[in-house]
Amino acid sequence: MKEFLLKQGVSENLLDEVEKFTKFYDLDKNYEYRIPHLKYKYYGKETWEKAIAAILSGSHILLSGPKATGKNVLAENLAFLFKRPLWTISLNISSDPASLIGSDTFKNNEVVLKKGPVYEAGLAGGFAVFDEINMAKNEALSVVHSALDYRRVLDVSGYDRLNLHEATRFIATMNYGYIGTRDLNEALVSRFLVIDMPTITDSDLKKLILENTNLREDYVDLFVRLFLDLQEKSLNSEISSKAIDLRGMLAAIDLMEHGLSIKSSLELGIADKTFDSYEKEIVEDIIDTLFKSGIKSGDLFVG
Ligand SMILES: Nc1ncnc2c1ncn2[C@@H]1O[C@H](COP(=O)(O)OP(=O)(O)OP(=O)(O)O)[C@@H](O)[C@H]1O
Numbered sequence: 001m002k003e004f005l006l007k008q009g010v011s012e013n014l015l016d017e018v019e020k021f022t023k024f025y026d027l028d029k030n031y032e033y034r035i036p037h038l039k040y041k042y043y044g045k046e047t048w049e050k051a052i053a054a055i056l057s058g059s060h061i062l063l064s065g066p067k068a069t070g071k072n073v074l075a076e077n078l079a080f081l082f083k084r085p086l087w088t089i090s091l092n093i094s095s096d097p098a099s100l101i102g103s104d105t106f107k108n109n110e111v112v113l114k115k116g117p118v119y120e121a122g123l124a125g126g127f128a129v130f131d132e133i134n135m136a137k138n139e140a141l142s143v144v145h146s147a148l149d150y151r152r153v154l155d156v157s158g159y160d161r162l163n164l165h166e167a168t169r170f171i172a173t174m175n176y177g178y179i180g181t182r183d184l185n186e187a188l189v190s191r192f193l194v195i196d197m198p199t200i201t202d203s204d205l206k207k208l209i210l211e212n213t214n215l216r217e218d219y220v221d222l223f224v225r226l227f228l229d230l231q232e233k234s235l236n237s238e239i240s241s242k243a244i245d246l247r248g249m250l251a252a253i254d255l256m257e258h259g260l261s262i263k264s265s266l267e268l269g270i271a272d273k274t275f276d277s278y279e280k281e282i283v284e285d286i287i288d289t290l291f292k293s294g295i296k297s298g299d300l301f302v303g
């Protein structure tokens with residue numbers, strides 16, 4: 001991982017500090033299984049440096065940005081880099097304090113606390129992800145305000161308060177522009193440092209595709225082009241953002257490797273995500289211009 005980050009130009013100084021952090025905060029063997037295994041590595045030097053510095057300084061971070069900008073991938077990468085166990089808490093309108101902190105349960109005829117993910121992360125010095133934090137009601141989160149600020153304590157009614165383990169960090173993600181999302185309450189936002197997640201650069205996108213697929217290098221550029229063209233159309237308000245879906249594009253490449261035709265694969269992963277026929281036509285035009293009808297999915301891959 002260190003080599004990967006140095007290659008991206010991430011400051012060596014920061015990485016040395018990370019190493020000190022991981023040496024200083026031992027991890028209980030019982031939690032090792034919670035250090036994530038990475039499927040994707042996160043690309044983006046500035047964002048890496050912001051996130052690493054924020055975590056080293058003891059802060060919690062809020063990753064805000066459009067869909068598929070790698071918010072969850074970055075959160076996992078951070079837990080991996082800092083060697084901390086990770087809890088991911090999916091928030092929604094019905095999330096309540098008990099689902100975060102815990103609830104009473106019977107054990108040997110006694111009422112005990114069944115620990116929730118925030119409690120466990122606070123105990124273990126883990127990283128806890130509040131995923132899609134803006135989907136949750138404010139009341140659900142106000143119970144963790146004192147854990148998120150300088151007090152770093154979790155009040156659990158009826159039980160002893162928990163002082164968070166020093167290595168505990170909270171990483172919130174939010175997706176702006178979705179229906180159903182609300183503006184975050186100021187008191188909550190002020191407890192985080194905010195990282196505005198950029199969309200991936202074309203050279204990083206190329207590296208990402210090369211590393212995660214078996215595409216031949218000369219074809220990788222076609223997919224980078226496709227992504228950029230779609231992005232440009234959306235920036236010019238010619239199409240919505242529905243079709244600009246990196247997750248969908250990687251999935252489509254996977255389908256092609258399984259032998260599905262290029263056209264069908266891109267329909268499944270990209271074009272059919274817009275349900276507006278006018279928009280779909282524009283997207284299909286872009287696809288047809290880039291992928292001339294002669295190419296077969298089998299030709300795209302090495303070996
Ligand atoms: N900068 C990046 N580095 C690595 N992968 C990226 C990057 N940007 C996007 N991706 C890719 O985009 C896909 C989606 O990533 P992820 O699920 O983390 O996005 P997200 O921002 O959490 O999306 P959503 O808002 O829809 O939840 C993954 O395949 C991931 O590899």
Ligand SMILES: [Mg+2]
Nearest residue numbers: 071072131173
């Ligand atoms: Mg996400």
